[in-house]
Amino acid sequence: MAAKFQPGDRVRVRVGSPPGHFRTPAYIQGKSGVIEALHGAFANPESLALGGDGRPSQFLYQVRFEQTHLWPRYPNSLQDKLLIDIYEHWLESA
């Protein structure tokens, strides 16, 4: 299966707290960013944590966010970024 997003695409992180284990921190949920890189497909940690086989594997992206978008009090003059790796099923087009 092909990756849904490409570097440069704008995405939004889904909001949710499924039971069990997930690796999408709350601070990034609901935020919009840009795909910086596609890392490849990896076993789904939410399945692995419950003793599953991690399949279907998920594409994993490095997503770039403006710090001023994440934190209202971040000084506007700064170009600082936050980069985090997010699995595809947590992303939607923005």
Place this chain on the structure above:
Amino acid sequence: MDQHDQSHAHDRHAPIQGSTEDTYYEQRTWAIQALLVEKGIVTAEEIRRQIETVEARTPADGAKVIARAWVDPAFKARLLRDAKSAVAELGYDSGEAPVLVALENTPKVHNVVVCTLCSCYPRALLGLPPDWYKSLNYRSRVVVDPRSVLKEFGLELEPDVEVRVYDSSADMRYLVIPERPAGTEHLSEAELADLVTRDSMIGVTNARAPEPYSGRKAAAPA
């Protein structure tokens, strides 16, 4: 640190707990270990040996990788493209994580690494993470206010430098390539590696400056 130091330990990067009793998770770990041994899945000796191996790793390996990148532009290019393969060229195993990513600091970009979810860290190249790396304090604050945290580490960055915080919360492990300090043209690769500290490869500081000359001048450029 011993118990007597605890009262002095409330600095900003102190671990958040210092109890001598096993925590719930420690007890659970011991229980699972005992079961694995009892069922013959692993032996106590295998566990001991693995702990010994993990604890024997030091940042010296990472430092050698960085020094090579400083002296060999082609190696640095390979390191930036596929760090796991590049460090394997030097005979290092980058560990259990599927992907190792090298991040290059430049005069205009400063990278710093955190794992907000736990303590993901390139242990194979840097050894065990420092306590502060695992502290709630560092993990939360470096994301929200990285410049203040870096300042507490002694690194004040100009406003025109872009700070890039990498939250390594998935299958990637991140290794920062600090900038090569000025005035190091005459140093050997081994001497350069001495300037690369653990903290500079996490990105909370720069590589060490070389010892100043005592009256000895660098050779004039040819």
